[in-house]
Amino acid sequence: MTTAHAVPAEALEGVHAGDRLGRLARIALYVGIAGLAIGACLGWSGGETEMRHFWFSYLVGFTFLLTIGMGTLLFTMLQHVVGAHWSVVVRRIAELTMANFPLLALMFLPLLVPLMDGSGSLWPWAGHYEGGDPGHAALLEHKRPFLNVPFFLLRIGIYFGVWIFLARRFLQMSLDQDATDSPDPTVRARKWSAPSIIVFAFALSFGAFDLLMSLNPSWFSTIFGVYIFAGSFIANCAWLILCARWLQNRNLLTTQVTVEHYHDLGKFLFAFIFFWGYIGFSQFLIIWYANLPEETMWYKDRLTPAWEMWSWFIVFGHFALPFAGILSRHVKRSRVGLLVLASYALLMHWIDMYWVIMPNMNAPSLGGPADGGTNPFGLMEIVVSVGLCGLFVSALARRAAKHPLLPVKDPLLGDSLAFENF
């Protein structure tokens, strides 16, 4: 592990946020509590239907944040496993974000209500659901040994165990490096990274199966975990770009993160927007071609009048438009261009998660109305997601105030600071 460039002294200025993030942490906390309170009131006062709407909205917001967490965790491990030099200046942002996994585990706890109250209002298999179509009962019966509340809880526990353990471990190794001139902690992180990624991949894929795919328990798609992985990495790239820009607007990391690092994050974002389209289409093509009822129903649910426009918007808005938008090198190197596209990509990722989760609420294949009912989008989804994001950001800001925003003694920091694209 050699480095060609020394770290200039001025590179260590503007890396301590101190009390500059206090206001953000407070405001985000208030927004979080207010959003969740309004959402819960809306759900409570609207009776059973609105309460279901609340739980689905909660799962959307929760999944959105979970994918950011998984994306940043994977990003950190990935930089270690390949020994990346360029990314050191933005890695701490990812490390601080992924340390929110204990909070995400806390956020999961309210979902135990719709899971354990026997209504099956969120995950149908947790209630008395027998399959919307008579043929589905046999499929569901086949899955019973896997899809039951105790085993589900055990698995969720394992996933969060893996995520929390890895996130804390990698953040701790990075913080250890801050305190010593010896490269040992970074060497250790590199050794840990490869096996950790394998374990992480299983947690991500099965987590996606359990939390999202089982919302329609007779449906199955083995590529679904990869689809969520692609979305997670889009979320990670957009998140790092937005966080770095936000910090730079507050005179933090101003000289350290340059247009070259943004360019590379932009390349990553571009690559994974395409990868997402590739995986999403791979899932669709196989199902479309085979034309088996128990597989096509997932897409048919999303082509009902209530969801058809959303589906087209996903194809063009999540893939075609940003693909063309971020194709050019000039956009990736433009401050405004990249900021707009990163914000847009993050918003589209939320809409993608919404599109995966929400149609299950009134899905024809789950016994809902044949036209999918009316599209539920409204205040509820917005306040609940904003509320959850508020809590997430608040915890992140509190943590970011305590630690340097740069791995100040990372052996590769000099190279990262001097990094240039050709």
Add this chain to the structure above:
Amino acid sequence: MTAARAYGMLAAFKTVGEILAAAKAVKAAGFTKWDCHTPFPVHGLDKAMGVRMTKLPWIVLCFGVTGLSFAIWLQWWTNAVDYPFLISGKPMWSIPANVPVMFELTVLFSALSTFFGMWMLNRLPRWYHPLFSVPSFRRATSDRFFIAIEAGDPLYQSETVRSLLEAQGAESIEAVDEPVTQSDWPPKIKYVAWAATGLLMLPPAFIVQAKFSTSDTPRFHLVHDMDHQPKFKAQAASSLFADGRAMRMPIDGTVARGELFEDEAFNTGMVDGEYLTDFPLPVDEFLIERGRERFNIYCTVCHGVSGLGDGMVNQRAQEIISPLWVPPFNLHADTVTIQPPGQIFQTITKGVRNMPGYAQQIPPRDRWAIALYVKALQRSQAGSLEDVPPQHRDSIR
């Protein structure tokens, strides 16, 4: 190759810092035909030299879009226009099925245009460069940084160029000549290339000749023992047996397995030259269900699920207006409905008009089951309320 003219001036520098400064100075002096040669990519050198961004991405974009359009056109033309072929009941021209090829051709065109566009923009391949004749230039791949200013530059004057490079602290400065008679390809290579090109034309020439001529010599057998196997084909003659036939008759008094047809009525559908008017086996629900299953497997492709003669093969033949196609019968036509079960059985067994016999595929019992199902189908189309069991009449009235 003795006569030479000036190619330009080559200066060597020891460090990255020196060549960056020198490049800035050369650019500031207004030179346009010059280049730097370094052992590794030097950050900032492009900017110092004032090299503009390459046009290559635009070329690649154009070719990528061309590849995409070509893929769409190709699949539309082949699948929907030139040779429409129905696959899995999907539309003739179906976008999702075309996306993989659209993706591949976009990538292929982009990748090839990147590679060859780079060659074209760099004027490659180039076999010789005057700088290669300078011995010290070899260090461009190890530890020296070079600037070469070409004599073709409008501002080029050897004294001013030399003093400019000297002022930048060049370690050594050499004037470089290039041969006036542009070295042609060496004669040997030239002849070999001509010969190879000529030889390459031979296979296509033979193909063209074979395509437009008639040959009366027997074909040439490359793999002799596969073309001439020591075996007899069906109906072939043989000198081994007294009767001269390679195929042998069954031994007297034996019946091949599965070919014992004792019951004439059951196996032919006829008794004393008359068609059977009833079924020679017990008719029950199981038999008619079996008949429906076999009918749907063997008959519906032409006759259609309800026997109207509208099966998928017929629809397809109508669509491409096949001149050879004889449309299958509507099984509900009067000429068919009056046929007794024995005649229907025999039609299935031996075929009629264009319809082949199905005796080889369908055992007799199943043929009777199909005949029974056909009768039931005909009954269903011509049924009256009295045919329905009394307890169900209310539900369909």
